[in-house]
Amino acid sequence: xxxxxxxxxxxxxxxxxxxxxxxxxxxxxxxxxxxxxxxxxxxxxxxxxxxxxxxxxxxxxxxxxxxxxxxxxxxxxxxxxxxxxxxxxxxxxxxxxxxxxxxxxxxxxxxxx
Amino acid sequence: xxxxxxxxxxxxxxxxxxxxxxxxxxxxxxxxxxxxxxxxxxxxxxxxxxxxxxxxxxxxxxxxxxxxxxxxxxxxxxxxxxxxxxxxxxxxxxxxxxxxxxxxxxxxxxxxxx
Numbered sequence: 001x002x003x004x005x006x007x008x009x010x011x012x013x014x015x016x017x018x019x020x021x022x023x024x025x026x027x028x029x030x031x032x033x034x035x036x037x038x039x040x041x042x043x044x045x046x047x048x049x050x051x052x053x054x055x056x057x058x059x060x061x062x063x064x065x066x067x068x069x070x071x072x073x074x075x076x077x078x079x080x081x082x083x084x085x086x087x088x089x090x091x092x093x094x095x096x097x098x099x100x101x102x103x104x105x106x107x108x109x110x111x112x113x
Numbered sequence: 114x115x116x117x118x119x120x121x122x123x124x125x126x127x128x129x130x131x132x133x134x135x136x137x138x139x140x141x142x143x144x145x146x147x148x149x150x151x152x153x154x155x156x157x158x159x160x161x162x163x164x165x166x167x168x169x170x171x172x173x174x175x176x177x178x179x180x181x182x183x184x185x186x187x188x189x190x191x192x193x194x195x196x197x198x199x200x201x202x203x204x205x206x207x208x209x210x211x212x213x214x215x216x217x218x219x220x221x222x223x224x225x226x227x
Contacts, residue, residue, distance in 0.1 A: 033214060033215075035215075035217075042217055042218070042219040042220060043203065043205075043215075043217035043220075044217075045214045045215060045216070048214055056213075056214050058214070090156075090157065092157075092215075097213060098213070099145055099164050099209070099213075101147070101159055101162055102215060103159070104149070104156050104157040104158075105156060106155075106156040107156060
């Protein structure tokens with residue numbers, strides 16, 4: 001079974017721009033979560049989607065948003081990029097919302113100049 | 114607020130040495146506990162998990178972890194490390210009440226010297 005895939009793998013943007021990242025979950029998984037990984041803050045939860053609805057949101061500004069499509073694929077958008085948004089953005093999928101293990105993708109490394 | 118603490122930021126061991134990495138979490142009710150590993154250049158992989166039952170959990174590659182509820186701890190152990198265990202190790206917790214998302218520790222970088 002294919003794992004979680006994320007595109008693109010690397011991205012360079014400048015301050016003020018916006019960016020959209022994509023995540024395809026493992027087949028049969030309906031939940032997709034997004035995390036930001038930085039050297040200073042570690043891994044921080046952004047939000048989780050299940051059945052096209054945002055179920056949970058972390059403590060990030062409104063510039064960070066996401067959505068999920070009917071095929072469970074998810075996109076994350078960051079508007080008005082700041083230097084501090086440079087990070088590895090990880091997507092994780094799980095079958096449902098209960099006691100399920102999350103499986104992570106390889107991440108998208110975003111560099112904001 | 115829920116939090117996870119990993120006491121060791123960087124651990125350096127020689128091959129065949131024993132490993133124990135500490136992990137403590139803040140109380141927030143019934144928990145699910147995980148250890149993930151990130152090898153250089155690779156994505157996060159699940160080492161082991163605890164949901165309920167036997168508090169001593171065995172995972173892949175000879176790793177094990179013990180859940181001690183009274184100490185809010187879930188320490189990772191391996192009796193004899195190998196050079197290939199060089200990686201970053203993350204402890205994570207989800208709380209069964211509420212949203213059930215993962216809270217991660219800051220990670221422990223393990224370097225194994227051949």
